[in-house]
Amino acid sequence: MKRLFLFAILALLPACAHQPKDLSKFEAAKPASILIVPVVNQSVEVTAPDYFLSTVPVPLGERGYYVFPVNLVKRVLEDEGLSDANLVHNAAPQKVCGLFGSDAILYVTIKEWSAKYLLLSTVVDVRLAYAIKDCKTGETLWDHEQAMTYSPQNNSTGNPLGDLIVMAVNAAVTKAAPNYVPLARQANNIAFNGRPGERGIPFGPYASQEQMAEGARTGIRAPKN
Amino acid sequence: MSKVRMSWGLLLCLTLASGCVQTKYGWYDYDQKLYRHYRDPGQQEVFLEQLKEIVERGTSSNRIPPGLFAEYGYVLYETGKFNEATRYFDLEGKKWPESRVLMAKMVKNAQLRAGKAEGRVQ
Numbered sequence: 001m002k003r004l005f006l007f008a009i010l011a012l013l014p015a016c017a018h019q020p021k022d023l024s025k026f027e028a029a030k031p032a033s034i035l036i037v038p039v040v041n042q043s044v045e046v047t048a049p050d051y052f053l054s055t056v057p058v059p060l061g062e063r064g065y066y067v068f069p070v071n072l073v074k075r076v077l078e079d080e081g082l083s084d085a086n087l088v089h090n091a092a093p094q095k096v097c098g099l100f101g102s103d104a105i106l107y108v109t110i111k112e113w114s115a116k117y118l119l120l121s122t123v124v125d126v127r128l129a130y131a132i133k134d135c136k137t138g139e140t141l142w143d144h145e146q147a148m149t150y151s152p153q154n155n156s157t158g159n160p161l162g163d164l165i166v167m168a169v170n171a172a173v174t175k176a177a178p179n180y181v182p183l184a185r186q187a188n189n190i191a192f193n194g195r196p197g198e199r200g201i202p203f204g205p206y207a208s209q210e211q212m213a214e215g216a217r218t219g220i221r222a223p224k225n
Numbered sequence: 226m227s228k229v230r231m232s233w234g235l236l237l238c239l240t241l242a243s244g245c246v247q248t249k250y251g252w253y254d255y256d257q258k259l260y261r262h263y264r265d266p267g268q269q270e271v272f273l274e275q276l277k278e279i280v281e282r283g284t285s286s287n288r289i290p291p292g293l294f295a296e297y298g299y300v301l302y303e304t305g306k307f308n309e310a311t312r313y314f315d316l317e318g319k320k321w322p323e324s325r326v327l328m329a330k331m332v333k334n335a336q337l338r339a340g341k342a343e344g345r346v347q
Contacts, residue, residue, distance in 0.1 A: 033324075054260040055256055057290075058252055058290075061249070066321050070296075071262070071299065072292075072331075101324075208249065
């Protein structure tokens with residue numbers, strides 16, 4: 001009986017283990033360019049989509065893809081009557097891509113972008129759903145969901161009153177301008193570049209040999225500005 | 226005094242060390258500049274100047290990121306500098322073959338607008 005129980009646990013284990021992503025469609029499609037379209041916002045922060053949009057081109061470009069100029073793309077879509085990101089996301093990929101001549105298209109939905117104000121500190125949460133689709137077939141080549149949480153570090157000064165002041169300052173700073181953007185950058189970095197045990201997206205055609213060797217060695221590459 | 230000198234030395238080391246971790250392209254805080262542009266959309270001239278700086282530095286270091294010639298070109302276009310815009314759309318298309326379909330459209334648009342603007346002057 002005991003043995004049967006153990007067997008049941010062992011049988012369940014693989015289901016718990018992280019499934020490696022199937023990137024075979026992505027690798028077969030070999031896109032050289034990625035069109036980043038405006039972001040769908042499911043959070044209550046109205047500024048979130050534009051702020052988030054600003055964080056996307058750098059990591060994708062660094063990954064070796066031609067990245068269409070995001071601000072130009074946003075404005076051209078507005079001119080075409082597609083100023084609502086939901087419309088862009090619901091339109092056929094082929095139609096949107098056709099306007100720009102891209103190989104692949106990246107859709108991002110902001111699932112969460114919120115700050116919880118505690119008494120003396122602020123906790124910031126972001127959760128993003130990404131999907132890259134093939135512009136020719138409309139098929140999904142890759143998708144990923146990434147959540148990040150940030151709470152300010154308490155830099156201990158070694159005396160309780162000093163600590164209180166530091167924490168109060170932290171809270172004030174984050175309340176005035178919640179620190180979403182660094183968190184969004186971190187989420188993108190993990191989503192696109194992967195981390196040990198997760199692959200991220202394949203390298204684009206402009207990636208260098210060193211980049212690919214580094215990526216293969218560590219499974220992660222964190223670009224710094 | 227020696228403490229001050231040591232911290233300067235440390236700073237120099239850190240600066241040098243961070244210089245070693247180089248990005249593939251010279252973005253020069255493009256993401257932060259874009260963020261600020263979305264935060265204060267009225268500051269179009271500031272954004273234009275910042276993009277100009279990225280383009281100039283990227284050109285001289287030969288590390289211009291994808292999309293940046295066109296991004297700069299588009300803000301020139303929006304501020305009515307159609308001929309200059311055309312030049313940067315052309316540069317983008319020459320540098321990145323992936324952008325050629327779009328850049329051909331952008332050049333056509335810019336030239337149309339430039340023609341109209343000239344027509345008004347005459």
